[in-house]
Amino acid sequence: MRLQIFKIGGNVIDSPVVLNAFLDTFCSCRERKILVHGGGKLAGELAGELGVPVHMHQGRRITDAPTLRIAVMVYAGWINKSLVAALSARGCRAVGLSGADGCSVITRKRDPEPLDFGFVGDITQSSVDVLFTERLMEDGLVPVFSPITCDPSGQLLNTNADTIASALSMAFKTKYAVSLRYVFDKEGVCCPGSDEPLPLLSRAQYEKLCGEGVVTGGMIPKIENALKALSMGIEEVYIGKTCIQL
């Protein structure tokens, strides 16, 4: 049986037109499916309004206590429930989750050395408990994961959504032929000076583009996760806009 795991980020979430088109396509997918979402502009805007400074390092947010509260409110609250309600209105019975729910994704707070990322959760080999998520899908429900997890002590942690999507793919690959789809508003990964996406991207090409400073920011964890997922036996990984045509 096939399982489609979709990841969307700010590029999709922040545009009502792109988001609605994505949700329509997502609902038209009749296979088992999971949606993983990241953030968007709202967390940064809210941080600005509340006077909480935003710190980034290689596309990953540094999460102090006030930033964690904002992340949980915006990601697991506003964005997650807005997506679930929008899916519900389309006849898709979705269940919005953080990793704490059903203990579905339990992470480890990242080591503060060499750089303290704050309240950030790292996925481990045993992070994903497939049983709860699997049971939801068996019942015809669609899990919608926000990028919030917790550690065994109950500490909520901000967690990269691309990594959650990748970890879910790997956890389910023994049961399903998994397709992992990183959906965003670009056609794919392009070479400098070109709007044409690369039809295929190898690790060697990626490392070259990274070294040249072409691949930067939030694309680094996305491609790292994609390559890792492929090396671990995921059937196929898409990065781009067109992957929403199923």
Next chain:
Amino acid sequence: MRLQIFKIGGNVIDSPVVLNAFLDTFCSCRERKILVHGGGKLAGELAGELGVPVHMHQGRRITDAPTLRIAVMVYAGWINKSLVAALSARGCRAVGLSGADGCSVITRKRDPEPLDFGFVGDITQSSVDVLFTERLMEDGLVPVFSPITCDPSGQLLNTNADTIASALSMAFKTKYAVSLRYVFDKEGVCCPGSDEPLPLLSRAQYEKLCGEGVVTGGMIPKIENALKALSMGIEEVYIGKTCIQL
């Protein structure tokens, strides 16, 4: 079989000592159980920080669009996930829900006449879908409901937590002997000038106390819901602090 439905509000949520004591007791309850939570100080504080004015009418918040966003972020986000993570750390596999999740509580936006409460959801006869929540409990999971629901069009709506607790009680009363427990930091409903709670409160007493202005604010929907639940066949309703001793 018995089902224990607990409702906690700001009095419990805002005090770490009271909350931890409640969560310990809640986890010690070995029967099937549901937790419904309301808000607390945080939503009002956040509204203040963001310059969003708070309007109340008879203990119920008037919810304009900015207030709805705050309610969803704080109730379905921060409070819900903090509770789920704290339960998870105690070995209790909880699943945090809004009514949109699994289409478990679908409400109707309140009629704007005679007073427009804004984005507020009213429970109807068909609001609660017991199947999803029942299935979670069968699997040993503990549903934790936030006071956020949605209507069939996918509009998120702020919904009184006492009313959700009462509606869940009524929806489950054909399957279970349901106890409904409104937990807060007072011993119960007291007469003026007395710290001793009434051991029993009749509708006639309640209406007298209401007319005298003794029962006000957030206690009105709490007692109304309790009396309604009893009249509809709920086994027992507790209001007070001691009801956390099981």
